[in-house]
Amino acid sequence: MGTNISRARELAGLSQRALSRATGISQSGLSRMESGTLAPKMNEILALAWATGSTVAEITGRSAVRDRVECAARATDDADMAAMRRELTHYLELDAYLEDQAIPQPA
Numbered sequence: 001m002g003t004n005i006s007r008a009r010e011l012a013g014l015s016q017r018a019l020s021r022a023t024g025i026s027q028s029g030l031s032r033m034e035s036g037t038l039a040p041k042m043n044e045i046l047a048l049a050w051a052t053g054s055t056v057a058e059i060t061g062r063s064a065v066r067d068r069v070e071c072a073a074r075a076t077d078d079a080d081m082a083a084m085r086r087e088l089t090h091y092l093e094l095d096a097y098l099e100d101q102a103i104p105q106p107a
Contacts, residue, residue: 001033001036001039001040001059001060001061002033002034002035002036003034003036004058004059004060004061005030005033005034005040005048005059006034008048008049008052008053008054008058008059009030009034009048009052011052011054012051012052012053012054014051014052016030016031016034019048019051019052022047022051023044023047023048023050023051024047025040025044025047025048040059042097045059045060046094046097049090055086055089055090055093056090056093056094056097057089057093
């Protein structure tokens with residue numbers, strides 16, 4: 001998972017220090033996560049994904065959702081299908097995580 005975190009950070013154009021500020025995770029913690037000596041907690045994975053514009057699956061390398069997503073939409077205002085699919089996948093993965101944790105949907 002460490003290489004995925006490092007790749008996501010680099011693709012987002014962030015230093016460890018900038019990602020630390022964006023997520024609230026210490027820079028030393030990020031360094032240890034990237035090297036693989038510290039496993040991030042789920043709330044940290046979510047913060048990393050959000051701050052880097054990645055999905056949880058891109059950070060963890062695992063997705064129960066990604067392979068099942070089919071997306072059909074009209075791209076307007078310079079939107080592209082890949083970006084829309086990525087955003088949709090992010091929210092579906094988050095929904096799957098919340099369901100796995102038995103966190104109910106708001107009424």
